[in-house]
Amino acid sequence: MTAYPHLLAPLDLGHVTLKNRVLMGSMHTGLEETKDWNRVAEFYATRARGGVSLMVTGGMAPNSEGGVFPDAAGLYSSQDIENHKVITERVHDAGGLIAMQILHAGRYAYGPECVGPSPIKSPISPFPPKELDEDGIEKQINDIVTAATRAREAGYDGVEIMGSEGYFLNQFLVRHTNKRTDRWGGSYENRMRLPVEVVTRVRQALGPDSIIIFRLSMIDLVPDGSTFDEVIQLAKAVEAAGASIINTGIGWHEARIPTIATSVPRAAFAWVTKKLMGHVGIPVITSNRINTPEVAEQVLSDGCADMVSMARPFLADPDFLHKAATSQAQTITPCIACNQACLDHTFSGKISTCLVNPRACFETELIIEPTVTPKSIAVVGTGPAGLSAALTASERGHKVALFDRETRIGGQLNMAREIPGKEEFHGLVDWFETMVKQSGIDLCLGVEVTADDLSDFDEVIIATGVKPRDPEIPGQEGPNVLNYIDVLRHKAPVGARVAVVGAGGIGFDVAEFLVQVGESPTLDAVEWRNEWGIADPAEMRGGLAPDGPQPEVPARQVTLLQRKAERPGKRLGKTTGWIHRIALRMKEVEMISGVNYEFINHKGLHVSFGERRENPRCIEVDTIVLCTGQISERRLADALEARGLNVSVIGGADVAAELDAKRAIDQGTRLAAAL
Numbered sequence: 001m002t003a004y005p006h007l008l009a010p011l012d013l014g015h016v017t018l019k020n021r022v023l024m025g026s027m028h029t030g031l032e033e034t035k036d037w038n039r040v041a042e043f044y045a046t047r048a049r050g051g052v053s054l055m056v057t058g059g060m061a062p063n064s065e066g067g068v069f070p071d072a073a074g075l076y077s078s079q080d081i082e083n084h085k086v087i088t089e090r091v092h093d094a095g096g097l098i099a100m101q102i103l104h105a106g107r108y109a110y111g112p113e114c115v116g117p118s119p120i121k122s123p124i125s126p127f128p129p130k131e132l133d134e135d136g137i138e139k140q141i142n143d144i145v146t147a148a149t150r151a152r153e154a155g156y157d158g159v160e161i162m163g164s165e166g167y168f169l170n171q172f173l174v175r176h177t178n179k180r181t182d183r184w185g186g187s188y189e190n191r192m193r194l195p196v197e198v199v200t201r202v203r204q205a206l207g208p209d210s211i212i213i214f215r216l217s218m219i220d221l222v223p224d225g226s227t228f229d230e231v232i233q234l235a236k237a238v239e240a241a242g243a244s245i246i247n248t249g250i251g252w253h254e255a256r257i258p259t260i261a262t263s264v265p266r267a268a269f270a271w272v273t274k275k276l277m278g279h280v281g282i283p284v285i286t287s288n289r290i291n292t293p294e295v296a297e298q299v300l301s302d303g304c305a306d307m308v309s310m311a312r313p314f315l316a317d318p319d320f321l322h323k324a325a326t327s328q329a330q331t332i333t334p335c336i337a338c339n340q341a342c343l344d345h346t347f348s349g350k351i352s353t354c355l356v357n358p359r360a361c362f363e364t365e366l367i368i369e370p371t372v373t374p375k376s377i378a379v380v381g382t383g384p385a386g387l388s389a390a391l392t393a394s395e396r397g398h399k400v401a402l403f404d405r406e407t408r409i410g411g412q413l414n415m416a417r418e419i420p421g422k423e424e425f426h427g428l429v430d431w432f433e434t435m436v437k438q439s440g441i442d443l444c445l446g447v448e449v450t451a452d453d454l455s456d457f458d459e460v461i462i463a464t465g466v467k468p469r470d471p472e473i474p475g476q477e478g479p480n481v482l483n484y485i486d487v488l489r490h491k492a493p494v495g496a497r498v499a500v501v502g503a504g505g506i507g508f509d510v511a512e513f514l515v516q517v518g519e520s521p522t523l524d525a526v527e528w529r530n531e532w533g534i535a536d537p538a539e540m541r542g543g544l545a546p547d548g549p550q551p552e553v554p555a556r557q558v559t560l561l562q563r564k565a566e567r568p569g570k571r572l573g574k575t576t577g578w579i580h581r582i583a584l585r586m587k588e589v590e591m592i593s594g595v596n597y598e599f600i601n602h603k604g605l606h607v608s609f610g611e612r613r614e615n616p617r618c619i620e621v622d623t624i625v626l627c628t629g630q631i632s633e634r635r636l637a638d639a640l641e642a643r644g645l646n647v648s649v650i651g652g653a654d655v656a657a658e659l660d661a662k663r664a665i666d667q668g669t670r671l672a673a674a675l
């Protein structure tokens with residue numbers, strides 16, 4: 001008897017039966033743009049082998065004006081069709097089905113040729129769209145239909161028509177972006193004409209044996225968005241037009257409410273999809289922040305949807321479904337919804353991968369094979385770098401001893417998990433614990449190893465991490481000064497008024513920790529919705545609460561400072577930095593840039609501004625918390641190197657600047673893959 005009867009139940013679509021209730025949702029990985037079709041095919045086939053029944057590709061542009069960025073991938077030529085056959089054949093051989101997403105970005109297309117219903121520029125793009133005339137609209141429909149027929153020629157089992165997240169079709173649906181007075185604007189019947197026409201014509205072109213998924217925005221989270229009556233009306237119309245499945249979209253890209261970040265509660269929007277259940281006869285998929293088989297099972301058994309869509313969890317672990325089906329769910333590498341290696345890469349023009357799985361999208365390059373020359377390997381440090389190196393080396397057949405002077409594994413991950421909104425780090429540390437237990441690694445905790453202890457190993461890997469940088473502020477030895485480790489790990493008492501010195505990732509984290517009263521809103525979906533101003537779309541257009549966000553009163557009065565004159569938080573994650581900045585603003589955290597730290601005394605932190613150290617000011621606080629970055633902890637590495645021993649130094653012990661778990665895990669895994 002499986003623990004996930006709903007998740008693993010088949011679903012009959014008429015002409016084809018899906019093995020389970022999971023859609024691997026569309027992700028733009030940047031792989032298609034590499035034109036290395038073997039690599040792209042291996043990415044998808046690996047996931048099909050892992051049990052994904054139906055998957056959707058990254059968005060393919062139907063034409064140049066609709067591409068998310070110039071030269072976005074699409075099926076434009078017979079050569080493109082041949083290239084995509086490599087993908088579809090490999091997925092079919094692996095037992096999976098694959099649909100191609102057709103993504104017309106409309107005014108989100110990052111280029112001067114972009115088009116839309118009305119010439120209204122989006123707040124996230126510098127390019128105002130050209131208003132389409134009747135012929136222009138007809139051209140867009142034709143191009144989308146052509147893309148669908150080419151997808152079928154390339155062997156795709158169907159298409160997903162992207163009608164949500166504020167893209168082209170969604171832009172026609174709402175008055176916010178559609179000011180037209182012709183038959184494509186005005187009444188809702190007119191505004192939904194384009195998406196319905198697209199589905200009708202794609203169905204006509206593909207015939208009955210192709211899957212057509214329509215991705216429908218259930219809650220726009222922008223002003224003047226759709227009502228839920230309109231959502232239902234559209235869902236019924238796309239069903240009648242020939243859609244096989246309705247998938248859920250949540251929030252436009254320009255919405256200022258987080259929808260997939262780690263601080264969003266798990267399955268936070270399943271209740272919205274549930275409102276559509278019973279209104280249409282075709283299967284409905286729910287989405288967003290579903291990252292474990294337990295959560296997926298719960299959502300399905302609660303009747304929120306017929307299927308769930310998960311995307312990033314399949315970057316983290318391509319064998320997610322196989323493991324769920326074979327009672328190995330505790331070994332599923334968890335997606336922590338950090339966006340650091342997937343979406344942040346996409347938006348920086350880099351190929352996506354995964355913080356917890358550096359093999360994602362690098363399946364053909366980063367190969368972990370059994371070793372032919374097993375060695376004895378010592379790994380010192382159980383942060384993400386050391387753990388990844390130890391697990392990979394052990395998986396390959398090396399004999400690994402793993403040491404840490406702490407009594408639990410995890411290193412800096414144990415501080416991250418204390419931050420409200422970063423609860424997913426608990427699951428990551430638990431996963432590392434499970435994997436270490438299951439491996440043959442000899443784990444030695446609470447042991448401070450010396451160079452003498454390590455002399456008999458064939459290889460020594462030093463992953464001793466970092467220690468806080470000393471900012472050398474006069475008076476910092478006073479009783480009112482702590483560092484972030486005192487606060488997060490040792491839970492030292494902190495006063496009611498606090499200055500956080502240093503506004504990097506940890507300064508922001510500490511500030512979020514200090515302003516939070518009681519339980520994290522990430523663990524309380526109702527409170528989280530209040531904090532961010534999310535309403536029921538059946539009551540409020542677009543699902544925006546009339547009174548806006550209602551954050552809890554902050555636990556403390558916090559001032560966050562940095563020396564750089566730039567906007568604090570500018571260097572945080574590309575797709576998540578804005579969330580941290582808004583979250584702190586909502587908690588009335590004062591952010592001050594461009595300071596010089598003069599001295600600390602019993603009154604507080606004394607600062608001045610500019611090169612001439614002008615405008616002296618005392619930030620009157622009870623506690624000052626130092627979050628001024630780190631330096632490498634290299635004492636052991638230096639001692640070993642002094643003896644001429646062969647050591648590899650990884651993670652923060654190697655380079656402390658811009659240390660993050662992504663680099664640590666990648667470096668540890670790659671090193672061990674090559675030993």
Ligand code: NAP
Nearest residue numbers: 471502503504505506507562563564627628629658659660
């Ligand atoms: P960081 O990002 O390098 O920030 C250090 C902060 O200390 C900066 O604000 C820096 O700004 C200040 N600083 C540096 N030297 C100083 C000195 N001598 N005196 C006074 N201030 C000084 O380091 P972190 O915050 O410790 O984070 C470490 C790494 O963890 C980051 O690189 C990040 O990748 C990762 N992390 C990320 C997140 C996230 O994205 N949410 C969260 C946690 C950790 P000024 O020089 O302008 O004062």
Ligand code: SF4
Nearest residue numbers: 336338339342354355
């Ligand atoms: Fe999930 Fe982070 Fe990996 Fe992206 S990088 S798939 S969000 S764990």
